Amino acid sequence: MIKNIIFDVGKVLMAYEPDEYMEKLGFTPREREAVNQAMFQHPFWNESDRGALSSEELLEGFISHNPDYEKQIRQAYETVGKTITLMAHTLEWVKDLKDRGYRLYILSNYAERTFEQTSDEMKFLPYMDGTVFSFQCKLIKPEQEIYRYLCEKYELVPEESIFLDDRLENVEAARAYGMQAIQVHSYEQASSQLNQVLDKE
Numbered sequence: 001m002i003k004n005i006i007f008d009v010g011k012v013l014m015a016y017e018p019d020e021y022m023e024k025l026g027f028t029p030r031e032r033e034a035v036n037q038a039m040f041q042h043p044f045w046n047e048s049d050r051g052a053l054s055s056e057e058l059l060e061g062f063i064s065h066n067p068d069y070e071k072q073i074r075q076a077y078e079t080v081g082k083t084i085t086l087m088a089h090t091l092e093w094v095k096d097l098k099d100r101g102y103r104l105y106i107l108s109n110y111a112e113r114t115f116e117q118t119s120d121e122m123k124f125l126p127y128m129d130g131t132v133f134s135f136q137c138k139l140i141k142p143e144q145e146i147y148r149y150l151c152e153k154y155e156l157v158p159e160e161s162i163f164l165d166d167r168l169e170n171v172e173a174a175r176a177y178g179m180q181a182i183q184v185h186s187y188e189q190a191s192s193q194l195n196q197v198l199d200k201e
């Protein structure tokens with residue numbers, strides 16, 4: 001029986017739109033592509049989520065990937081939290097699930113700087129029974145250790161839990177750990193699939 005619903009944050013409860021953010025900063029298409037390759041889409045981005053490096057070390061790492069665009073990278077990193085905004089459906093969704101008696105949790109890859117700049121936007125946090133943000137535990141999805149960390153911290157039984165995430169590798173890791181899981185493509189699709197699972201319980 002499902003008792004626990006575990007949410008990722010980015011592209012599940014909050015929109016994540018680096019390109020729209022950079023457009024608002026006035027970046028040209030070439031500048032946006034350069035910053036994406038050096039920062040947002042670079043594998044080194046995972047290190048910001050892991051929380052093992054300082055903001056200064058992360059910034060220098062991003063710049064090193066394309067020094068010709070140092071100015072733009074610095075500008076984008078300064079207010080990086082503006083890449084993230086609360087989705088319109090989120091509060092109603094979590095309130096409904098809470099009212100139905102489910103325990104709600106967060107398991108999200110999230111950088112400390114981004115968290116500092118967006119925590120006020122996370123209006124859903126008061127409805128959560130527990131949260132694990134990657135920068136706090138120095139683990140990231142899809143590593144099995146972060147799923148174990150969440151379950152041990154809040155005494156969750158994996159088989160009583162369902163996890164929602166936009167990335168397939170994170171969904172597959174949750175299933176490998178014993179949870180049910182749904183890959184989120186849209187709110188309509190995810191909420192429909194989730195209700196189908198819960199209605200069978």
